[in-house]
Amino acid sequence: MPTLAGAPSVISSLVPYGQGRGRGLGAEELGVHGEQMDRLVSLGLPTVVGITVPVSRARQLTDPALAREAVDLVEELTGRRVGSTDRPLLLRLVPSTPVAATGVPPDLPALGVCPANARALAELIGREHQLHDVWTTVLAVVAVDALDVDADDVDDVLTDTADGDRAPALLDLVARTGSAPFPDDPAEQLALAARALLHRWDSPRGRRARRAQGLPDDLGLALHVQALHVGPWERSGHGTASSRDPGTGAPRPHGTFHRGVSRRSTSGEGEPLSALPEGTDLLRHALATLENHLRAVATVTFELRDGKLALLSAAALPHPGARAGLRLAVDLATAGTIDRATAVRAVRPAAVQELLHAQLRLTGAERELARGLAASPGAASGVVALSAERALELSGDGVPVVLVSTETTPADVPALVASAAVVTSAGGLASHAAVVARGTGTPAVCGVAELCIDRDAGTVTAHGHTVREGERVTVDGRAGTVYLGELDVRPAEPSAELDTLLSWADAERTLGVRANADNAAEAEAALRLGAEGIGLCRTEHQFLGDRLPVVRRFLLAPDEDAHRLALDALTAAQQADFTALLQVTGDRPVTVRLLDAPLHEFLPHDEVYADPAHARRAAQLREVNPMLGLRGVRLALLEDDLYAAQAEALFSAWVTVAAAGTRPRLEVMVPMVSIPQELELAIGQVRRAADRVERTTGVRVPYQVGSMVETPRAALLADRLAEHADFLSFGTNDLTQMTFGFSRDDVESRLLAHYVGEGLLTASPFAEFDADGVGALVAIAVQKARAVRPDIKLGLCGEHGGDAVSVGRLAALGLDYVSCSPQRVPVARLAAAHAALQDTAEERAQDRAQDRAQAAP
Known part of the structure; x- marks a missing residue:
C-alpha cells in the first residue's frame, strides 16, 4: 500500500493515537479508524488510549x-498493567482498512484475560457471565484462525456447553487439538489475535467480499491496540450516541448505554443516556465539538470507566433524519460556523x-395490502369507501375516509376533498x-x-x-404503499x-x-408556503x-337560447371564482389557463340523460381518443364565444378587486396550441372581451396573453408563437405524453414500472423530467422564442416543477420560473437554490481552471 506524498520513507511500527498526522501518515497507512482517532485527539476530545500498527x-x-x-507502550500511556487485578487493564484489537469497507474482521475484546485473573476481574465487574462472553469471543476466533483448531469442534463447544463453562472448555479444546495452547501472557495473546484477524482478512471469503465492493484483493489492514479499562458495573459501560434528537432536531445526545465491557453483540435494548453514571455533560461537549468540525450530525461510540468518558469512534451520521439535518444546518449558519449558502446546500x-x-412510524410488523405509484405525499389512516357518495356520507359523520376507486372524475372532487x-x-x-x-x-x-x-x-x-x-387501511403516499389496518x-x-432555511434559499435562487x-x-x-x-x-x-352541471349545460345546449343561458351561468360562476382568487393573490402574477379539459371528463360515458336532446349532443361529442381530441383552443375555435x-x-373580476x-x-x-394561427385567433377573442x-x-384592464407549449409542434414553432405571445408556459405533462407516445393514464403503473426495472428508463418521465427527449424540445423552444423576443417570459406549469431533480434540469434550460402544486412549493424553492449554487460552484471551478491555464508556462 503506497504511503502519502511527503510521508517519511521509514514508518514506525507503533503509532500512538494522535501522532499519525504529525508523522505524515493518512488513512493509507493508519486505516480509516486510525485517521479518525487522530482527528479526535487533535480536537482535544477524550479518546481511548491506543496505538496503530x-x-x-x-x-x-x-x-x-x-x-x-x-x-509495554499501552501500559506506559495508561500507567496500568495489562491483566493485573489491581487497577485492571485489558486490551482490544481493532482492524480497519484504508477506505471504508464491509467484511472487515470483528474486533477482539478483552485480551489479557487468563485463568489466573478471570475470577478477580469478574468480581470487579460484578457480572461474571459478561466477562466470560467477551473472553469466549477471543478464544473462539484465535482457536480457529491462529491455532488451527477445527471450526466444527469450536461450534460444538459453543453449542453444547453452558455459558459459564465455555471459556474453560475452549481452553481445553485448544490444548488438546490446537497447534499450541492458548497463552496467559498478554503479548502472546495479542500476537495470536493479530494472526487470526489477518488470516480472516486473507481468506477466500475476505477476498470475495473485497471484489464485491470493487476493492483490490491486496487491500491492506491496519491494526489498532486499544486500552480497555475494567471498572465496576454500576460506574462503567459503553454506548452509542448521536448529537441530535431525531424527533425534534434539538442539540442533545441521543442514544443508548450498556453496562459492562463492550463487545460485538450486545443483548437487550440498553438504558437511555440519562442513565450515564456521570451524566451527559462530557458527551454533550464532545458531540458539539464534533458537529462544528464535521459540519454534520455526529455519531460516536464511547466507553465510560469509573466516570471517565473515552470515545472509541466518531463520524458523520449517514442518515440523520430531516429535522435533525435541517436544524443543524441552521444552527451552524447562525453560529457563523458555515455560511448560509452552505447551509442551504x-x-x-x-x-x-x-x-x-x-x-x-413503521415498526416492521405492518401488513402490506398493495403497492402502486406514489402520487401525492403524506400518510393517513381511514375506513374504506368504495364510492364518492359513501365517502361523503362517512366524512360528514366525522369518520376519516380512504376513497378507493378504479379512477376518479370531476364529479368525485367533493369526495376527494373530504377524504x-x-x-x-x-x-x-x-x-x-x-x-x-x-x-x-x-x-x-x-x-x-x-387491486x-x-x-x-x-x-x-x-x-x-x-x-x-x-374496514380500516393506511395509505403512505410518499412510498406508494397501502397497509392493512x-x-x-x-x-x-x-x-x-424550515422557514429560515427557505428564506436563505430564496436569496440564492x-x-x-x-x-x-x-x-x-x-x-x-x-x-403561505412561499409561492x-x-x-x-x-x-x-x-x-x-x-x-x-354548469359546463355540461353549455356543452350540451341543443339550441342558441339554451347556449346563451348556459354561457351566462358559466360566466357568472367564473367571475365569482376569479374575484375570490384575485383577492387572495394580491399584486402577484396570476396565470389563468382558459378551458382545457378532454370532453370525456365532463361527459362520462355511463351518464344517463333525461333530455333526449342532451343524449344526442353527448353522442355527437363522444371521442375515441379524447386526450387528443376536441380540447383546449380547438373547442374554443368551434365555440368562439367560450374563451371570450x-x-x-x-x-x-380584476376591475372589482382593483377598486379595493x-x-x-x-x-x-x-392551451393546446399547435398552429400559430390558433393562438392568433384565440388572442383576438380575449381582446374583444377586454374591449367589452x-x-x-x-x-x-392590463394583462398579458400567452400560450401553453404542450405539443411537440408548438415547441418546434416557438419562434412563431413568440410573435404573438407575451409569455410561453411549458405543460410538460402533455408534452411528455406526446413526445414519448405514452398514454400517461395507461402506461405508468405497468409499462413504465417494467421499463424502469429493466433499465430502459431511470425513472418515470412523468415523475422526473426527461432531459434527453422532452428536454431537447424545450431547449429548442427556448432558443427559438428568445431569438424572436429576447424578453419573453418562459415558465413551466407541469408537475415536474415540484420535483427536485427536474427543477435542476429545468433551471439549466434557462426558464424564468416553474409552477407546481402548493404543497411542493417549498421543495421547488430549495431545489432552485441548489441549482443556482451548483451553477455558481461550476463557474468558480471554471474560473480556477482558466487561472491555472493562464499561469502555466
Whole structure:
C-alpha cells in the first residue's frame, strides 16, 4: 500500500493515537479508524488510549516481540498493567482498512484475560457471565484462525456447553487439538489475535467480499491496540450516541448505554443516556465539538470507566433524519460556523417534503395490502369507501375516509376533498385523482394494478387479502404503499428553522417558483408556503363537483337560447371564482389557463340523460381518443364565444378587486396550441372581451396573453408563437405524453414500472423530467422564442416543477420560473437554490481552471 506524498520513507511500527498526522501518515497507512482517532485527539476530545500498527507493518504484530512492545507502550500511556487485578487493564484489537469497507474482521475484546485473573476481574465487574462472553469471543476466533483448531469442534463447544463453562472448555479444546495452547501472557495473546484477524482478512471469503465492493484483493489492514479499562458495573459501560434528537432536531445526545465491557453483540435494548453514571455533560461537549468540525450530525461510540468518558469512534451520521439535518444546518449558519449558502446546500429537498407531510412510524410488523405509484405525499389512516357518495356520507359523520376507486372524475372532487386519502387501481402520476390530491395535499396512491375492487360485494382484494368497505387501511403516499389496518401516523411538523432555511434559499435562487392553484383556498395555501404567484389556474377545475352541471349545460345546449343561458351561468360562476382568487393573490402574477379539459371528463360515458336532446349532443361529442381530441383552443375555435366569456369574467373580476386597491398581474394562457394561427385567433377573442369590459366599466384592464407549449409542434414553432405571445408556459405533462407516445393514464403503473426495472428508463418521465427527449424540445423552444423576443417570459406549469431533480434540469434550460402544486412549493424553492449554487460552484471551478491555464508556462 503506497504511503502519502511527503510521508517519511521509514514508518514506525507503533503509532500512538494522535501522532499519525504529525508523522505524515493518512488513512493509507493508519486505516480509516486510525485517521479518525487522530482527528479526535487533535480536537482535544477524550479518546481511548491506543496505538496503530500501520498497514505496511501490520503483519509484524504477529511477532510476540513487537506485540510485547505494543503492550509495554499501552501500559506506559495508561500507567496500568495489562491483566493485573489491581487497577485492571485489558486490551482490544481493532482492524480497519484504508477506505471504508464491509467484511472487515470483528474486533477482539478483552485480551489479557487468563485463568489466573478471570475470577478477580469478574468480581470487579460484578457480572461474571459478561466477562466470560467477551473472553469466549477471543478464544473462539484465535482457536480457529491462529491455532488451527477445527471450526466444527469450536461450534460444538459453543453449542453444547453452558455459558459459564465455555471459556474453560475452549481452553481445553485448544490444548488438546490446537497447534499450541492458548497463552496467559498478554503479548502472546495479542500476537495470536493479530494472526487470526489477518488470516480472516486473507481468506477466500475476505477476498470475495473485497471484489464485491470493487476493492483490490491486496487491500491492506491496519491494526489498532486499544486500552480497555475494567471498572465496576454500576460506574462503567459503553454506548452509542448521536448529537441530535431525531424527533425534534434539538442539540442533545441521543442514544443508548450498556453496562459492562463492550463487545460485538450486545443483548437487550440498553438504558437511555440519562442513565450515564456521570451524566451527559462530557458527551454533550464532545458531540458539539464534533458537529462544528464535521459540519454534520455526529455519531460516536464511547466507553465510560469509573466516570471517565473515552470515545472509541466518531463520524458523520449517514442518515440523520430531516429535522435533525435541517436544524443543524441552521444552527451552524447562525453560529457563523458555515455560511448560509452552505447551509442551504446541506439540506436535501426531499427532507423538506418529509417535514411538510405526515409520515408513518413503521415498526416492521405492518401488513402490506398493495403497492402502486406514489402520487401525492403524506400518510393517513381511514375506513374504506368504495364510492364518492359513501365517502361523503362517512366524512360528514366525522369518520376519516380512504376513497378507493378504479379512477376518479370531476364529479368525485367533493369526495376527494373530504377524504383523508385516495387509492385508485388505474391512472398515473398525472391522472385526475393524482392532480387533485396534490392540489389539496391529500395522500394518494394511484395505478395499483393488482387491486381488485368489487363494489357490488363491497370488497377490495389484493395478494390474498380482502378488505371490506368500512374496514380500516393506511395509505403512505410518499412510498406508494397501502397497509392493512390503522398504523401510527406522525403529523407534519414544519418548524421555524424550515422557514429560515427557505428564506436563505430564496436569496440564492434565480428561478422563480409559482403554484398551480385553481381557487382561493389553494392559492392561500400556496402563498403561505412561499409561492411568488400563481403559475397555473386551471379554469376547468372550477367546474368540478357541484359546478359540473354548469359546463355540461353549455356543452350540451341543443339550441342558441339554451347556449346563451348556459354561457351566462358559466360566466357568472367564473367571475365569482376569479374575484375570490384575485383577492387572495394580491399584486402577484396570476396565470389563468382558459378551458382545457378532454370532453370525456365532463361527459362520462355511463351518464344517463333525461333530455333526449342532451343524449344526442353527448353522442355527437363522444371521442375515441379524447386526450387528443376536441380540447383546449380547438373547442374554443368551434365555440368562439367560450374563451371570450371566460376572459370577460376574469377582467370583470380584476376591475372589482382593483377598486379595493389590489392589482394582480393578469396572464391569460391559451392551451393546446399547435398552429400559430390558433393562438392568433384565440388572442383576438380575449381582446374583444377586454374591449367589452372597458366599454362597460371604463377601465382598461392590463394583462398579458400567452400560450401553453404542450405539443411537440408548438415547441418546434416557438419562434412563431413568440410573435404573438407575451409569455410561453411549458405543460410538460402533455408534452411528455406526446413526445414519448405514452398514454400517461395507461402506461405508468405497468409499462413504465417494467421499463424502469429493466433499465430502459431511470425513472418515470412523468415523475422526473426527461432531459434527453422532452428536454431537447424545450431547449429548442427556448432558443427559438428568445431569438424572436429576447424578453419573453418562459415558465413551466407541469408537475415536474415540484420535483427536485427536474427543477435542476429545468433551471439549466434557462426558464424564468416553474409552477407546481402548493404543497411542493417549498421543495421547488430549495431545489432552485441548489441549482443556482451548483451553477455558481461550476463557474468558480471554471474560473480556477482558466487561472491555472493562464499561469502555466
